[in-house]
Amino acid sequence: MGRDGICRTEQEQVLCELHMKVQVSHAYSFSVVCIPEYLPELILGRLLTSGLISSADDVEEIRIDSSLKTADAILKEPLPAVNAPEPPAPIPWSPSQIFSLADRFSGGMPLHSQTFATHSCFLAREDRLLFQCEDIGRHNAVDKAVGYALRRGIPLGSCILYSSGRAPADMVLKAIRAGIPVFASKASPTAEAISLARQYHLTLICAARRDRMKLFAGAPWTSHP
Structure with a gap:
């Protein structure tokens, strides 16, 4: 319906959600709502960015049920305590x-072009x-990218x-936690995000568009475009 009050019938392409519960060594679990692409990468990335592993070598196996509703991530060692991360080295x-x-x-x-x-x-x-990847959640998309790197x-x-x-x-x-030294976002940061980035020497660039960007934390660039 438009503001003019005229109603139109149209076909619209929409996403389908996948709800999946992941068991980690039968000692911990988490749930994700995502699109069904790069699921092993999503799980592996989530384990790293949650502080549960330090590398792909810490994982014995990832099993995803054929229904895609449940998955098991088996670690080689007992589930560790989550400690403070190490600052990534600047690049x-x-x-x-x-x-x-x-x-x-x-x-x-x-x-995004089809569904927004x-x-x-x-x-x-x-x-x-x-x-590059897409997902319903921005956290999932980051975890998929991290997991992709870990697997390869x-x-x-x-x-x-x-x-x-x-x-x-x-x-x-x-x-x-992933050890990534430069994080850029199209959108804006929070005050807490800026403080955390500065504490861990992360280069944080936000409002990164085609013609401008804002550097909130980290050293200025070291080479010219």
């Missing part, structure tokens, strides 16, 4: 790298895009992560 970066990722997002992501119901995440290393042995300490979602403290903490 050189340039505005052109961030603008390039913003260009890719502005160019349109398939599901997803968040996107990009994982890059130097000037190369390594991975990509060193996260040399990567840049770009998210379409807001950047509160829990999103910043995911990047820190």
